[in-house]
Amino acid sequence: MYRLLPILVAVVLLSLAACGLAPGSGSVVIDDTSLLSSRTPNPRLIGAADAPVKIIEFSDYQ
């Protein structure tokens, strides 16, 4: 069974690649491990992080 494992993995990866789902197959590079909102301090926040009132503005730019 274990001897077949590399073949099974290869088949799965080839299938994913054929569907455009393999790692690195997309055209857009997205780093989702560094969300600004989860950083401390949050660079998009001004004021005390523990302030009793928290205002969040959702903003467009045009």
Place this chain on the structure above:
Amino acid sequence: MPQLTKNYIDTGKVSFEVRDFPLTQLHSGALMAAQAADCSAEQGQFFLMRKTIFDGAANQEWRDGSLDDLTTFGNYASAVGIDRAQFESCVTTNRHLAQIKADMAMAQQLGINSTPAFIINGRLLMGAQPYAEFAKIIDTMISPP
């Protein structure tokens, strides 16, 4: 904003956070602008860049997220004193696209469909509002009647 900053933010009563909600169907350059702002955030100049981007939009210095706009945003980066090469690499590799999409998803979950929109301790306030409206809501939250 200056009054809000002086009376509430600088006194520790209020924190103010900006999230992205580029209205991409209406404003073709808004997504790149959001990325430019977020890429400035990682170099500590989010709020100054945000103001510069808004001022530039008012003066029609950028429009549609084209390569010309990327150059304009790069000029802004230099003007606000951040590393331009690092900034441009950040924008062109979509480094904060996941953050923008997360912000947009949150806005849609909250029923927001226009900007500006504000969430004040969970309360939704739509549209640009005068300082007095913010002050009234904040004062009520700090000292309930």
